[in-house]
Amino acid sequence: MSNLRSLSFDAIIIGGGGAGMRAALELAKSGKKTAVLSKVFPTRSHTVSAQGGITCAIASSDPDDDWRWHMYDTVKGGDYIADQDAAEYMCSEGPKAVFELEHMGLPFSRFDNGRIYQRPFGGQSKNFGEGGQAARTCAAADRTGHALLHTLYQNNLKNNTTFLNEWYAVDLVKNANGDVVGCIAMDIETGEVVHVKSKATVLATGGAGRIYASTTNALINTGDGIGMALRAGFPMQDMEMWQFHPTGIYGAGTLVTEGCRGEGGYLINKDGERFMERYAPNAKDLAGRDVVARSMVMEILEGRGCGEHGDHVFLKLDHLGDDVLGKRLPGIVELSKTFAHVDPASEPIPVVPTCHYMMGGIPTNVHGQAIMQDGDGKDRIVNGLFACGEAACVSVHGANRLGGNSLLDLVVFGRAAGMFIEGALNEGVDYLDASESDIATAMKRMSRWNESGDGESVPALKRELQAIMQNSFGVFREEENMQKGVRQLEELRARIGNAYLPDKSNAFNTARVEALELDNLMEVAEATAIAALDRKESRGAHSRYDYPDRDDVNWLKHSLYFPLEKRVGKRDVNFAPKTVDTFEPKIRTY
Amino acid sequence: MSTLQVSIYRYNPETDSAPYMQEFQVDTHGRDLMVLDVLHLMKEQDSGLAFRRSCREGVCGSDGMNMNGKNGLGCITPLSEVVKGNKLVLRPLPGLPVIRDLVVDMGLFYKQYERIQPYLLNSDPEPAIERLQSPEDRDKLDGLYECILCACCSTACPSFWWNPEKFVGPAGLLQSYRFLADSRDTATAERLAALEDPFSVFRCRGIMNCVAVCPKGLNPTRAIGKIREMLLADAT
Amino acid sequence: MVTNITSFGRSGLSDWLIQRASAIVLALYTFFIVAYLLLNPNLDYMTWHGLFAQTWMRIFSLLAFVSLAAHAWIGLWTVTTDYLKGTAIRVGVQTFIILAIFVFLVWGIQVLWGA
Numbered sequence: 049m050s051n052l053r054s055l056s057f058d059a060i061i062i063g064g065g066g067a068g069m070r071a072a073l074e075l076a077k078s079g080k081k082t083a084v085l086s087k088v089f090p091t092r093s094h095t096v097s098a099q100g101g102i103t104c105a106i107a108s109s110d111p112d113d114d115w116r117w118h119m120y121d122t123v124k125g126g127d128y129i130a131d132q133d134a135a136e137y138m139c140s141e142g143p144k145a146v147f148e149l150e151h152m153g154l155p156f157s158r159f160d161n162g163r164i165y166q167r168p169f170g171g172q173s174k175n176f177g178e179g180g181q182a183a184r185t186c187a188a189a190d191r192t193g194h195a196l197l198h199t200l201y202q203n204n205l206k207n208n209t210t211f212l213n214e215w216y217a218v219d220l221v222k223n224a225n226g227d228v229v230g231c232i233a234m235d236i237e238t239g240e241v242v243h244v245k246s247k248a249t250v251l252a253t254g255g256a257g258r259i260y261a262s263t264t265n266a267l268i269n270t271g272d273g274i275g276m277a278l279r280a281g282f283p284m285q286d287m288e289m290w291q292f293h294p295t296g297i298y299g300a301g302t303l304v305t306e307g308c309r310g311e312g313g314y315l316i317n318k319d320g321e322r323f324m325e326r327y328a329p330n331a332k333d334l335a336g337r338d339v340v341a342r343s344m345v346m347e348i349l350e351g352r353g354c355g356e357h358g359d360h361v362f363l364k365l366d367h368l369g370d371d372v373l374g375k376r377l378p379g380i381v382e383l384s385k386t387f388a389h390v391d392p393a394s395e396p397i398p399v400v401p402t403c404h405y406m407m408g409g410i411p412t413n414v415h416g417q418a419i420m421q422d423g424d425g426k427d428r429i430v431n432g433l434f435a436c437g438e439a440a441c442v443s444v445h446g447a448n449r450l451g452g453n454s455l456l457d458l459v460v461f462g463r464a465a466g467m468f469i470e471g472a473l474n475e476g477v478d479y480l481d482a483s484e485s486d487i488a489t490a491m492k493r494m495s496r497w498n499e500s501g502d503g504e505s506v507p508a509l510k511r512e513l514q515a516i517m518q519n520s521f522g523v524f525r526e527e528e529n530m531q532k533g534v535r536q537l538e539e540l541r542a543r544i545g546n547a548y549l550p551d552k553s554n555a556f557n558t559a560r561v562e563a564l565e566l567d568n569l570m571e572v573a574e575a576t577a578i579a580a581l582d583r584k585e586s587r588g589a590h591s592r593y594d595y596p597d598r599d600d601v602n603w604l605k606h607s608l609y610f611p612l613e614k615r616v617g618k619r620d621v622n623f624a625p626k627t628v629d630t631f632e633p634k635i636r637t638y
Numbered sequence: 639m640s641t642l643q644v645s646i647y648r649y650n651p652e653t654d655s656a657p658y659m660q661e662f663q664v665d666t667h668g669r670d671l672m673v674l675d676v677l678h679l680m681k682e683q684d685s686g687l688a689f690r691r692s693c694r695e696g697v698c699g700s701d702g703m704n705m706n707g708k709n710g711l712g713c714i715t716p717l718s719e720v721v722k723g724n725k726l727v728l729r730p731l732p733g734l735p736v737i738r739d740l741v742v743d744m745g746l747f748y749k750q751y752e753r754i755q756p757y758l759l760n761s762d763p764e765p766a767i768e769r770l771q772s773p774e775d776r777d778k779l780d781g782l783y784e785c786i787l788c789a790c791c792s793t794a795c796p797s798f799w800w801n802p803e804k805f806v807g808p809a810g811l812l813q814s815y816r817f818l819a820d821s822r823d824t825a826t827a828e829r830l831a832a833l834e835d836p837f838s839v840f841r842c843r844g845i846m847n848c849v850a851v852c853p854k855g856l857n858p859t860r861a862i863g864k865i866r867e868m869l870l871a872d873a874t
Numbered sequence: 875m876v877t878n879i880t881s882f883g884r885s886g887l888s889d890w891l892i893q894r895a896s897a898i899v900l901a902l903y904t905f906f907i908v909a910y911l912l913l914n915p916n917l918d919y920m921t922w923h924g925l926f927a928q929t930w931m932r933i934f935s936l937l938a939f940v941s942l943a944a945h946a947w948i949g950l951w952t953v954t955t956d957y958l959k960g961t962a963i964r965v966g967v968q969t970f971i972i973l974a975i976f977v978f979l980v981w982g983i984q985v986l987w988g989a
Binding site for chain 3: 800801833834836837839870
């Protein structure tokens with residue numbers, strides 16, 4: 049192993065999406081020796097696909113808006129297992145983070161008075177649910193993620209951040225004390241494998257929607273950070289919580305922003321009925337995403353679905369007029385024409401709930417420090433390991449994320465992690481170096497693929513994995529089917545362990561990257577499946593036929609999945625915000 | 639016919655002394671797939687086939703390539719739009735060094751992007767809230783900020799082929815104008831000063847290949863014209 | 875910033891402006907000559923000579939010659955920098971072009987004012 053070249057950094061950020069680049073920006077300004085390591089050129093990261101906006105109480109559309117109202121919505125939207133100290137931090141720090149983005153040049157749409165345009169999104173209210181629908185989502189037309197990601201990349205260029213573009217992180221390197229002291233990474237262009245030493249390793253690797261057959265996620269969303277952390281033995285939190293976005297384009301899976309409904313669009317069934325009026329009489333189409341997605345599936349199951357097979361519903365936008373479509377939703381018009389062959393100005397868009405977002409992930413505190421549990425079930429910080437963005441579970445989203453909160457999560461906690469790491473580095477960080485055998489452990493998986501001589505192919509196994517997840521862990525779940533899914537995954541894991549990488553070449557070998565990604569998909573899928581089977585209630589995005597009700601007595605808790613024992617434990621939800629009164633769990637209606 | 643004839647540019651620096659075209663038969667089952675879907679089917683036949691892809695919906699800009707002679711994004715180009723006579727010829731974006739198969743070295747393209755200082759420069763102190771901008775001023779950024787850096791335009795531009803080190807190229811110039819047009823940017827004079835040489839902007843000869851191929855429907859030629867106007871107004 | 879010492883005005887903007895201004899002059903001159911020839915179908919030497927004996931015509935022609943020289947230099951300089959990547963050959967060809975243009979210009983002036 050000593051033949052591996054090594055690179056040394058104060059901090060290495062794995063992932064070049066919104067969270068990673070926001071953290072990097074903070075560290076680049078501090079003058080620390082940092083690098084962003086990304087498997088794609090940063091502007092190809094999945095943040096670019098975010099459409100509708102970034103939800104934040106900047107008091108633009110409503111001068112009286114209050115971040116506490118936003119916090120209330122977030123906690124309620126998360127079905128009360130969002131950590132209230134974290135939600136408090138995100139909602140109160142949010143305006144600062146959004147104004148910073150604007151100062152960096154993000155081309156937000158504007159109101160006539162010159163302030164940032166805000167649109168209504170699902171689950172938003174004024175005055176703690178008493179004051180009707182709020183409009184709190186700051187938008188750059190329907191391309192907010194693109195605008196945000198490019199702005200962050202541009203400002204990283206301005207601040208001379210070091211980028212290791214098209215490098216793939218393979219596994220974490222732990223020292224003898226269990227501290228994370230770097231990672232093994234591969235330069236995709238040359239195939240060179242390098243030992244990256246670092247005092248702080250930030251996993252900003254995004255989500256893993258590709259565990260499902262139908263997803264709005266980019267092809268690169270394979271849960272690499274989650275996989276790395278699980279293989280290193282660290283626990284994952286709330287992995288059963290997967291958001292199904294109500295409006296993925298039927299067949300293609302591409303996302304249609306909730307902003308469409310925010311601007312006045314609504315869902316109809318085959319009879320042309322605006323069915324959300326029945327399920328959520330007040331918020332209607334702007335209820336929480338989990339509520340809308342379930343309602344759509346109910347319509348379909350009860351025979352009121354649209355199309356030849358009655359397996360989708362329609363999103364109606366034609367009444368909005370050319371001005372709204374052209375000014376506020378131009379990207380949606382483009383996507384609908386390309387992927388649904390429909391012009392939303394005249395026809396409704398066929399949509400279906402589609403896997404969209406992973407609420408769970410690496411448990412962290414508000415500083416991005418990864419958390420594990422000691423023998424007594426108490427929280428313990430993992431030295432050297434940080435996470436932010438979708439890969440992390442702070443947890444601000446609880447059991448269901450509100451639209452527009454993901455972009456806010458990225459910038460608030462990316463920034464927080466960067467600031468904290470800067471402080472920690474200033475105080476001095478000194479961990480034991482990794483030994484040869486520590487590095488060898490981290491190299492094991494890479495070597496396994498490189499030495500594989502015969503076996504099943506990666507794409508076929510990936511399809512199988514996606515089908516299992518789609519069939520057993522979808523919008524509605526049920527014990528027997530999930531047990532079957534868990535068994536199938538167990539069997540699949542063994543087969544993936546013997547799968548074959550035919551192409552062993554070095555230069556830009558995408559087959560090797562896809563093989564390594566498959567291992568990560570497997571880790572995420574299994575964590576999801578076992579955690580889902582364990583949570584015997586329905587909460588947020590986790591809906592079970594056999595346990596249809598929320599069970600606050602037993603399950604007002606985070607689940608914590610321990611990969612080594614494949615066991616699910618529990619972790620307390622934080623109900624102690626610092627500056628506001630606790631939001632006590634209530635029945636969640638819209 | 640549901641079997642598509644695909645001819646694709648292959649080059650693996652480790653095994654091939656020179657690039658060559660390889661023939662594939664791809665069963666599309668009669669569906670009007672996107673070119674990227676076809677590439678995935680081909681990769682199942684030969685896992686060594688290398689190409690970039692990420693969002694698969696035309697917003698990340700990874701899979702710019704040359705399809706039957708025209709640059710575009712594989713993920714949003716349906717076969718019905720490019721295939722003629724059941725034949726599809728796929729090549730890497732022209733004019734950039736090939737790393738492997740359809741993967742090109744985008745270094746020069748990114749260098750030109752970085753050269754135009756693609757970030758807001760404002761020397762005024764930051765206000766406590768956002769900087770105000772009227773909707774009319776914001777409208778001026780439409781058609782500019784949407785660029786996805788896919789390089790379809792610059793690699794279709796003969797002026798960029800001949801002078802990739804000196805001519806900024808349509809993508810970089812579109813972004814240059816995006817900041818020149820931003821009412822919040824205060825560095826107009828220095829931005830213009832960096833562009834007045836005979837190459838950076840003026841090597842554009844109005845060929846308009848960039849406009850013809852832009853998968854986002856943007857118009858770099860118009861932006862270049864606006865930069866020229868600004869330079870003229872500034873210098874006369 | 876990209877610098878270049880062999881371009882006409884040392885600035886892309888002035889080259890670009892001169893290219894367009896000279897194009898207008900050349901277009902007007904061409905239009906005038908063509909119209910003159912069409913309006914004088916039985917043109918003889920004396921009439922033709924008489925035209926060029928007038929000061930305004932000489933100034934107009936000189937302007938056209940100078941425009942042609944500038945226009946040609948800027949255009950050909952662009953072509954050489956596009957296609958000739960070897961420095962020696964590019965400078966060689968550029969030198970030849972500039973000499974040729976100079977010769978043609980001086981010769982043209984001589985023709986115009988000489989006789």
